[in-house]
Structure formats: structure tokens, C-alpha cells
Amino acid sequence: QSALTQPRSVSGSPGQSVTISCTGTSDDVGGYNYVSWHQQLPGAAPKVMIYDVSERPSGVPDRFSGSKSGNTASLTISGLQAEDEADYYCCSYAGQYSRWVFGGGTKLTVL
Amino acid sequence: QVQLQESGPGLVKPSGTLSLTCAVSGGSISSRNWWSWVRQSPGKGLEWIGEIYHSGTTNYNPSLRSRVTTSVDKSKNQFSLKLTSVTAADTALYYCAKVSETYSYFDFWGQGVLVTVSS
Numbered sequence: 107q108s109a110l111t112q113p114r115s116v117s118g119s120p121g122q123s124v125t126i127s128c129t130g131t132s133d134d135v136g137g138y139n140y141v142s143w144h145q146q147l148p149g150a151a152p153k154v155m156i157y158d159v160s161e162r163p164s165g166v167p168d169r170f171s172g173s174k175s176g177n178t179a180s181l182t183i184s185g186l187q188a189e190d191e192a193d194y195y196c197c198s199y200a201g202q203y204s205r206w207v208f209g210g211g212t213k214l215t216v217l
Numbered sequence: 218q219v220q221l222q223e224s225g226p227g228l229v230k231p232s233g234t235l236s237l238t239c240a241v242s243g244g245s246i247s248s249r250n251w252w253s254w255v256r257q258s259p260g261k262g263l264e265w266i267g268e269i270y271h272s273g274t275t276n277y278n279p280s281l282r283s284r285v286t287t288s289v290d291k292s293k294n295q296f297s298l299k300l301t302s303v304t305a306a307d308t309a310l311y312y313c314a315k316v317s318e319t320y321s322y323f324d325f326w327g328q329g330v331l332v333t334v335s336s
Contacts, residue, residue, distance in 0.1 A: 108262045142322035144263075151312060151329055152263070157322040195263050199321065205276050206253070206323075210262040 109207035110135065110196055117215040123184040126212045128196030129177060134207050136177035140199035143172060143181045146211075147192045155194075156181060183214070191216045219244040221313050221327035229307075229334050235300040239313030239327060246294045247271040251316040253323065254287065254298045256309040264309075268316060269296055303334045 111129040118124040128135065128143075135141055141159045144152035154163055156172035159179060169185045179198070183190055196209040225237035239252070246252065254266040267277035269287040277285050286299040300307060310331050314323040 140321040144323070144326075151326040152314075152323075153326070154322055154324055157317070157324070158319075163324070197263070197322065202276075204279060205268065206265040208255075208263040208265065 108210035110209035112209035112212045115213045118186045119217045120186050122186050126181045128179040128209045134198040134200040135179050138199045141179040142197045144195045145192045188216050219325045223313050223327045223330040235303050237298045238295050240295045252296045253314045255312045258309045305334050308334045
């Protein structure tokens with residue numbers, strides 16, 4: 107059982123928006139602004155899409171955005187494209203004892 | 218751009234020791250970064266294993282702490298993972314990853330190496 111809770115799957119049609127939630131506790135998501143989102147395409151290594159809750163690395167389309175409210179972080183993908191179909195994992199810093207925790211992953215299907 | 222490449226045996230016997238190495242290119246392992254190991258069991262999510270700084274300072278997942286050791290080889294610009302007393306539950310895809318300079322996220326990942334625990 108993963109430390110952070112994500113929906114197992116979400117789906118949307120091309121052009122639509124989808125939001126993936128990531129729920130933790132005040133010891134991780136709620137306690138630090140160190141939430142990141144990682145995209146994992148089939149057979150590939152994870153790739154960071156959002157870091158520090160809402161920052162985008164260079165090269166990541168601005169269709170990807172992140173936010174946080176309390177103990178829940180969210181990844182929103184607008185203008186869905188077929189290439190966005192992948193697994194998405196949230197990750198949060200969790201303090202000096204646990205350090206890093208992940209969500210169980212969400213499979214995004216573009217219909 | 219930093220690149221990471223894992224290597225090691227793909228098959229380990231139960232009760233044995235899993236040993237992996239991560240070669241770092243495009244950057245120095247002595248830079249102000251932490252270097253991590255993360256694994257992904259078949260069909261499951263990601264699990265952080267541990268991390269090491271070039272000074273040798275380490276942090277480990279509390280659930281694995283008793284079985285994990287990490288080390289750094291500055292001369293080869295690489296870091297390593299050892300996991301002892303392995304069982305089938307340790308079968309996973311093992312990734313090495315670099316933690317950002319701000320120590321707030323994993324900014325580069327290796328391609329991963331599959332390790333199967335089986336007799």
C-alpha cells in the first residue's frame with residue numbers, strides 16, 4: 107500500500123482536461139511544498155513533469171499544471187493528446203525519517 | 218544533462234544479496250546532490266529505497282533500513298546499492314535517480330534494471 111493515494115485510473119478524450127489527485131497527510135503533502143509528478147510511458151523510466159507543487163521543468167508543455175490544497179495535490183493536463191497516455195506518479199518529501207513517499211500511480215487513458 | 222545507467226545481476230537467489238551499480242555521466246557524483254534508489258515491483262507503484270551523498274552520508278526507507286547499504290565510488294563516478302536477505306518480494310525494476318540540488322524532487326532517472334529473486 108502506497109503512502110500517497112491516487113486514483114487507479116482516469117480517462118479523457120483528446121482536447122479535454124483531466125485532473126489526477128494525490129492525497130497524503132500533514133507529514134508529507136500537507137507539510138511541504140515538495141510535491142512532484144512523474145510521467146512513465148510504457149517501458150520507459152519516469153520523467154518529472156511538475157516539481158515543487160506547480161513548477162514545470164523546461165521542455166514540459168504548459169498543458170501540464172500542478173496545485174495543492176491542504177493534504178491533497180493535483181495534476182491537471184489540459185488539451186489532452188494521445189501522447190499523454192501514461193502512468194503518472196506523485197511524490198512528496200516526507201521529512202527526515204521517511205524522506206520520500208510515492209503514490210500508487212494513476213493510469214491515464216486518452217480515449 | 219546528467220545520465221544514469223544501472224547495472225547488475227538480473228537474477229538473485231532467495232536469502233542472497235542484491236547488488237547494483239549506477240554509473241553517472243554528464244555530471245560529477247561529488248556535486249551538491251543526493252543520489253537515490255527507487256524500485257517498482259511488478260504491477261505496483263514506486264518505492265523509495267534510500268539515498269547517499271558524496272560524503273557517504275545516507276538515508277534509508279525505514280521499512281528496508283535493516284537490509285540496505287549504499288556506497289559511493291568517486292573514482293568511478295558511480296554509486297551502489299546492496300540489499301541483503303532478499304525474497305521474492307524484492308523482485309522489482311530498480312531505478313537509480315538524482316535528487317535535485319534544491320533537494321525537492323527527482324530530476325533525472327536511469328532506465329532501470331529488472332532484478333528477479335528466484336532459485
